[in-house]
Amino acid sequence: MIALALHGGAGTLSRTEMTPDRERVYLAGLQQALDAGYAILARGGTALDAVEQTTMLLENNALFNAGRGSVFTAEGRHELDASIMCGRTRNAGAIAGVHNIRNPITLARVAMERSGHVMLAGAGAEKFAREQQIETAPDEYYYTDMRWEEWQRKSRQTEARPRALGTVGAVALDSHGDVAAATSTGGTTNKRYGRIGDSPVIGAGTYANNRTCAVSCTGDGEYFIRSVAAYDVSCLIEYRGLSLQEACTLVIQDKMTALGGEGGLIAVDPAGQAALVFNSEGMYRGWQREGEAGQVAIF
Incomplete structure (x- = not known):
């Protein structure tokens, strides 16, 4: 059995702002990443390779808040975070607050392995990237009119805490029975003080364990950190015997909602079951299991 799920962020979507043309472009981007990641699994590739490649394609797509599409900080820069985890070894790698890294998820994997x-x-992470000859990009690479306009609006608001504005990630089960998870983000629009969210925090935004599941989260990062949300899903399966769907629903629909956090997560288990759960109006997402057609959705 093989399976793959991906997300392109949750917590900021509104049906009223999603035109038919815009929806088609987003769905096409999700489908492209899903097809590429699943193709790796279908030819016997590893879950780690599949989640890295899937996440890379989402990072390369300016529509999503990671890599090229990352939002502006209060200083007008782009700070990138990412993490990846192997469910077989439980090795993990993460990078936080880096600039000018073309694909943060690749740096996270190299950090894990080297x-x-x-x-x-x-x-320090940027120095390591240079030593490892990780591909970089100039500031101009990350500029998009959409993110610039969002930053201009946010910088004029008086709201104390910037809201989450998306993340990307992927989870996979390969033909060897191994699971893996990856998450990458550009953080929150107009964020200050070097803020780091849940995406690079193992156990909060990303977790993988062959005994239970692989999880990637998206949404209000502070809530996911305080809840150790990704690991909580694994614990509910391992110690309470919940199914994947039950565990994900409990974490997002009950625990997260009770705290006031908005967002969602994707997960796969060693049996090839997939769960994509969110308490926001929508979540960019896609999934495919062996013997089934791939699907992408937003709302």
Whole structure:
């Protein structure tokens, strides 16, 4: 059995703002990433390779808040976070607060495999990237009119806490029975003080364990960190015997909603079951299991 699920963010979608033309473009981007990741699994590739490639394609798509489509910070820059985890070994890699890395998820994987550490941040992570010859991009690469206009609106508002504005991620089960998860984000529009959300935090935004599941989260990062949301799904399966769907629903629809957090998550388990759960109006998402046609959706 093989399975793949992906997301392109949750928590900021509105049906009233989604025109038919815009919806078609978003769905096409999701489908492209889903097809590429699933093709890796279909030819016997690893779950790690599948989630990395899927996430890379979403990072390369300016529609999504990760990589090229990342939002502007209060200083007018782009700070990138990402993490990846292998369910077989439970090795993980994460990078936080980096600039000018073309594909943050690739740096996170290289950090996992070559750094001897789990999380690298800021200037140190950028130095490691240079040593490993990770591809970079100039500031102009990350500029889009859509993100610039969002930043201009946010910078004029008096709201103390910037709201989450999307994340991308993928989870997979490969033909070897291994699961993996990956998550990448540009953070929140107009964020200050070097804020880091849940995406690079293992156990909060990303988690994978062959005994239970692989999870990637999206939404109000502060709530996912405080809830250790991704790991909580795994714990509910391992210690309470819940099904994947039951565990994901409990975490997002009950626990997260009770705290006031908005967002969602995607997950797969070793049996090939997939869950895509959110408490927001929508979540960019896609999924495919062996023997079934792939599907993408927003609302």
